[in-house]
Amino acid sequence: MTTQPRLKTSAMIASLAAEGQPTTSAPFGHALVEAAAADERIVGMTADLGKYTDLHVFAQAYPERHYQMGMAEQLLMSAGAGMAREGFIPFVTTYGVFASRRAYDFICMAIAEERLNVKIVCALPGLTTGYGPSHQATEDMAIFRGMPNLTIVDPCDAVDIEQATHAMVAHDGPVYLRLLRGKVPRVLDRFPNYRFEIGRARRLMDGEDALIISSGLMTMRAVEAADLLAERGMHVGVLHSPTIKPLDAQTILEEIQRHPQRPVYVAENHSVIGGLGESVAALLMNAGVHPEFHQIGLPDAFLDAGALPTLHDRYGISTQAVVKTLASRISLTHAS
């Protein structure tokens, strides 16, 4: 009997790209450099994680506009608020865990309460590192959704991140963005009509057997899963909702009601508590719309350390896991 070799955790931020998948390196950093060329108000600030949030690209291009604030996230947010008060547009970067857990009060009272123009860009959303709970921001959206005035964006890929960076500059007010960094897959290129807009959900694929409403990297998974299920004759629609707050209620309700018999799966790289799934559930309850409803997301638990492919399978957010979840349900429906 042979045993499978055990996978290694790899680097802090493991690549999410499948082999052969097109990627863009540091899409946020490059998009910010481009935006900064057109808008002198943009400055970059980080709490000792510039290299790990792709802000180093900006720092190299505009050293005079880059502020290394040290490993002090409370200061980072307060100083970002101060910069915004003086008319600048600070992009402040750290990890999602530190922004949401450590600096909450500073984002809430120094930034959000006064609707200041600070863009909070944070790496390692959900389960995108195998380092364990200290680095996995599995409940950041749950924490931030209760904060008034704060826009929350969970982009899918490099295309989303590039467009969202420009959209954040154009948007007047505080934004929290869940950043994928390093070599980031490009998947939305295949949908030529797709355009990221704050507050807008977009239908990427149509299908009458099930609907996946997703954000962040789970939209990559949803698209891959829909392709695989289509090969088996099951047609799954995918609605990408990269803005978690404010939620695009109208598009989501319209899409669900277009085929009211479809089971709805809300898929997110986040705890099933307090993220996109519960946002959509509340929306549906309030609207009196009651489709068959399921959540695909991370369990309400401190997650294991390990290799990302292992963990994504273990917690049900790998493409194969999504395929399995939907296939069992759809074949059940088809059989009945």
Added chain:
Amino acid sequence: MQPATHRVIAPADIPALRRHAYRIRRHALLMGEVQGQGYVGQALGIADVLAVAYFRAMNLRADDPEWEERDRFLLSIGHYAIALYAALIEAGVISESEIENYGSDDSMLPMSGMAAYTPGMEITGGSLGHGLGIGVGMALGLKRKQSHSRIFNLLSDGELNEGSTWEAAASAAHWKLDNLVAIVDVNDQQADDKSSSVLGYEPIADKWRAFGWTALRVDGNDIATLVEAFDSALESADGKPCVIICDTLMGRGVPLLENRDKTHFIRVDEDEWRIALKQLDDTYAHSSDAAGSEHS
């Protein structure tokens, strides 16, 4: 359209500053009387500091509180709002007629200071440990804009408990923010007990110096000393931020409250507001007579 001339607040001399401090105390007591409560102990204690800041150190236009070239005063300690409102009324930024609305529904003068409510209130305070960090960001922003404006941040001895205050202190020295002046009100009183009992704060000046600041420690109820301290803070251009540590007496100027057991929230009974005002008037009349005779 800009008015042809602005109401610029010209630097005042010591007798005028004493009068401003007295009037700031009076506005605060009148606001306290409206509510039947308020942080009047702190307001009376910090009035001299505010008088020197607003009528000597800071560059302001009374009719244009958002003037780009103004100096910015950040009140971290939101519960000191009653004191800052009194100073803003005295400076003519807020109308004296607002006193009767203090702490009432839909008033521009809420109990805890918030930027959106009140002209001249730069930040929303109240969650302690925020002001100095915001000040660091604003001071960096001002330097980016090559502005000569300065940031003043009033914080409390209790606020020195907050780790974020020290994150900001380290950062201000790192960035050589000589356009940032911190003012620490040391009245040795925080919410639960004496500050020195809650979490010992000494040696304050040494701590700030170790963080790379120029630190001055003065009697925060002595106008002449405060003038020297503020003048010297503004003259220094050595690439260091400056902190003025002010030892103050809660209730200063009103013997009834000076002698009362100190608590975070000093109790004032309904019939005592008029007595307090009378005592304040008497104290001021006596001190100006004394000052007058010194100079005669």
